[in-house]
Amino acid sequence: MGDLQIKKQPKQYDAVIVGSGAGGGMAAYVLANAGLKVCLLEAGADYDPAKHSSQLKNPWESPRRGASTKFRPFGDFDGCFWGWEIDGEPYTMAEGSDKWDWWRARMIGGRTNHWGRISLRFGPKDFKRRSIDGLGDDWPISYEDVKPYYDKIDKLLGVFGSVEGLENDPDGIFLPPPKPRLHELMIKKAATGIGVPVIPSRLSILTKQINKERGECFYCAQCGRSCKAAADFSSSSALVQPAVRTGNVDVITQAMAREVITNKEGIATGISYVDKTDMMEYQVSGRVVILAASACETARLLLNSKSQRHPNGLANSSNVVGKYLHDSTGAALGGVLPELFGRKRYNEDGVGGMHVYTPWWLDNKKLDFPRGYHIEYWGGMGQPAYGFGFGMQGMNGKYAVNGVKKEAGGYGASLKEDVRYFYGAGVGMAGRGEAVPRIDNYCEIDPKVVDKYGIPVLRFHTTHSDYEIKQAKHMKETFKEIMHEMGAIITWGGDDDASNNYGLANPGNIIHEAGTARMGNDKKTSALNKWSQAHDCKTLFCVDGSQFTSQADKNITWTILALSMRASEYIIDEMKKQNL
Template structure:
C-alpha cells in the first residue's frame, strides 16, 4: 500500500490531545515550536451548537439520554467507551480488563469528574514505607513547582488544610456543601472520617478573559460551553493555537507506529486517516506520545524495526508491564430525613461533589498497604434516564408499596428523589509486572493495526481494601441516620470491587526510572532507547496513589515539555 508523506518537518509531533498531549501542545507552541497534533477522533468544541449537549433536556434525545450509544449516557461528552466497534481488544488467561477510550479532541478530559488532587510526598516513595512496588525516581519536591503552575493556569477550587500527604495548592473558593453533603459530613465525622471541601477544576471565579465562570448547571460531564471546567481542548489546545508557534491538528487520524531511521531515532509517525482510510506519514524532530497509557504502549509495541525488534523503547521488555488501575467500590443509602425535598431552589452546584474525604487511615495497622479517598454523590440534579429508585429496597424499608405508574409514581418520585446518598471509594492498587498489556499476534482492528491483549488480576490486598471500604460506607450511612440499600457486598463478590479498568485511571505501562534495564523512560519521560521520543500520559507512573491521576499527568507533562524545549535549544535532541 502506498504511504503518503507530508513534506513538512515539525519540531514536535504530539500524539493524543488529552491531559498529557494537550499540555505538551501548549508548552511547545508557547515556546514558538511548530507542532502537529494527531488525534484519533474528531474535532470537538463544547461551545459549538452542533456538538453541544449541555442544557438539553432528556426528551431532546431519541434515547431519552440512555447509555446505548455512549457509555455514560447519550449526553455525555465522551466519544467512545469500553467497547468501540471495529477497535477490539482481547484478554489472556481468562483475565479481565476494561479499556475505556475517548476518541475526540481533548480525549477523556471532556467528561471526567475533574477531581484534581496532587500526589503527596509519600506517594512517590511508598516502597520506603510499606515495601511494596517501587519508588519513583523523582519526589514531590520535583513536581511541586509544576503543580503550582497547573493550579494557576487551569484553576482549581479547594482549601488549604495542611494535610501531610494531600498537599495544599493555589485554590479558588469552593462551593458550599449541599444538603445531602451536610448529612454526609455529620455521618463521616461520627465515624472519625475527616471531610474537606473537594478539589476540582471548575472555575468558581474568573481567571482570564477566555473562560467563563461556573453557573452551577451540574452538567460538567457534558463539557462546558463557557469553558468554565477543565478540558484539554478548551483550556490548552485552543489557547496553543493562538500562541507564537504553529499548531496543526490532524483529527480522525489513528497512529499506527513511530517511524525510525537506521540509527533507531524517531523520524515521525505513520497514521491511518479514518475518512479516506489511507496511510500517511508525518515527519518530526521529536515525537511526544500522550495517547493514554495503554494506547501509547500499543504504539511503541507496534513500532518494530531492525534497531528495535521488540518494539520501540522496549529493550527492557517492560513496555505494557506494570499496568494498574485505581480500585473502586460503592454503596448507597436511603436517608429518611431527606424525603419530601423542596425543589424551589437550585442546589445542583458543580458537576460532582462539593466535599470529599481523603485517606485518613494508618495502613501499618491494616491488612492492605495503600489507602483510598471517598467520593459522595446524591442531591437534586436533573433526573436522567434510569434515575429511579429501587422499589424493592424501598418497599422493604417502609413495609409498604412504593412506586407504580402514573400519578402514584410521580408522587413517590417527588417524595423520595434526593433521599438517596451514594459513597464511592477510589484507592491505590499495587503495581505488578504480571499485570500487563501486549500485542495480540492474531487480531487487528478495522484499520489493520494489531490490537492489545490484556492480562490483569486483583490481589487480596485490593480485596481487603474494598472490604474496608464497605465497612466504612455502612457505618457512615448509619451515622447519617440512613439505611444501607441492598445487601452488603461480601467475599463472593470481592466486596463490590469493580473490575480492573472500570475506574479509568490506568497507569504504569511505560514506567520511569534511572535504570534502562528496569524502566522504559527516564525521569523526564524520555525513552531510554530513543532520546527524541517522550511519553507524557500516565504511562510513566511508577505507582498510582489514592488520588485521581489527571493533575499529576498535567504537571509531569509540563515538566517534560519544558525539558524538550530546553534540549532542542541546546541541540541535544
C-alpha cells in the same frame, strides 16, 4: 505497506504529538507558546465544547431520554465519544485474566471532556512507596521535583479547594470551594462523628473567572457534558484551542496512529497513521515524538513499532513496556435518607461533582492492606433523567406517606407521587484507592487479531491481588458505618462480600490506568527516565499515564498535566542546547 502507498507530509515539525487529552494538550500548549511547530494527531473527531456540548439540554431532547449507548456509555448527553467498546476496534483477554474494562475516548480533548475533574496532587509519600512499604518501586523523582509544575497548572487551569495542611495531600493554589449541599452536610456530620474526615473537594472548576477566554461556573451541575463556558477544565477548551491560536499547531483529526517511525540509528522521526476518512496511510515527521494516547494505547504503539534497532518494540530493551499496568481500585455503595423523603424543592445543583470528599486518613501499617483510598460522595437534587430509580426497590417496594403505608411504583398519578416523595433523598459514596503495580499485570500485542485499520490489538493479562480485595472490604465497612450514622437505608452495594471481592470494580473500570512505560533510573527495569524520555530513544517522550511508576490514592489527571508540562519544558531546553 510499501513506500509508494504511504503519503508523506512534506512539512517538518519540531514535535509530533499523539493524543489531545490532558498530556497531549498540555504538551501542545507549552511547545506552541515557546514558538515550536507542532503537529497534534487525534484518533477521533473535532470537538469544541462551546459548539458541541449537550449542556443545558433536557432529557426529552434525546431520542433515548438521555439513556446510554455504546457511543456514549455514560448517557446520551455525556461529553465523551465512545468508551468501553468501539466499533471495529476490539481488544482481547488472555486465558485466566480478569476482565479488563478499557475506556477509550475518540475526540479532541479525549477523556477530559467528561471526567470528574477531581484534581488532587500526589503527596511526598506517593513518590516513595517502596521506601515505605517495600512494595513496587520508588519514582525517580520526588514531590519537590513536581511541585513547581503543580503550582503552574493550578494558576493556568484553576482548581478550587481549601488549605488543610495535610502531610500527604498537599495544598494547592486554590479558588474558593462551593459550600456543601444538604446531603453533604449530613455526610460530614456522620463521617466526622466516627473519625472519618470530610473536607472541601478539589476540582478543576472555576468558581472565579481566571482569564478572558474562560467563564465562571454558574452551577448547572452538568460538567460531565463538557462546559460551553469553559468554566471547567477540558483539554479541548483550555489547552488545545489556545495552542492552535498561536498559529504554531496543526491538528489532524481522525488519525489512527499505527507506529512510531525510526531511522537507521533507531531515533524516532515521526508517526505513521491511518486516516479514518479514506483508510490511507500517512506519515508525519518531527524532531521529537510525544506519545499521549493513554497508557494502553501508548503501550500498543510502542510494541507495534518494531525495527532492526528495536526488535522488541520501541523503548522496550527492558521488556517492561505494557507491564506494571494498574488502575485505581473502586467500590461503591448507595441508598436513601428517610429524613429527606418528601423534602422541599429548591435549586441545589452546585458544580458537576462533589463539594466534599474524604482524603486517606489512616496508617496502613496498622491495616491488612498496604495502600490507601479516598472517598467520593454524591446525592441530592440533580436534574431527574432516564434511570432515576429513587431507591424504591431497596425498600421492598414499600414506604409510608403521612404514616400510611403504600406500595411504591405503578404508573400515572401513583408513580408521580413516588417520584416526588423520593426525589432528592438519594446518597452514595465510592472509594478510589491505590493498587500495587505488578509485573504480571500487563498488556501485549495479540498475535492473531487486528482492528479494522489492520493494526494489531492489545491482549490483557490482569488480576486483582489480596491487597486490593482487602482494601475494598475496608471501603465497604467504612461506607456502611457512615450510612448507619446518617440513618440511611442502603439500597445497593451493601450485600457485597468475599464472593464478589466486596464489589471491587474490574481492573480498568475506574479509567485511571497507568504504568505501561514507567519511568525509572535503571534502564533495565524502566522504559523512561525522570524527564519522561525513553532510555533507548532520546527523541521519544511519553506524557500520559504510561509513565507512572505507581499511582497514589488520588485521581491521576493533575499529575499527568504537571509531568507533561515538566517534560515539555525539558524538551524546549534540550532543543536550545541542540541535544534534540
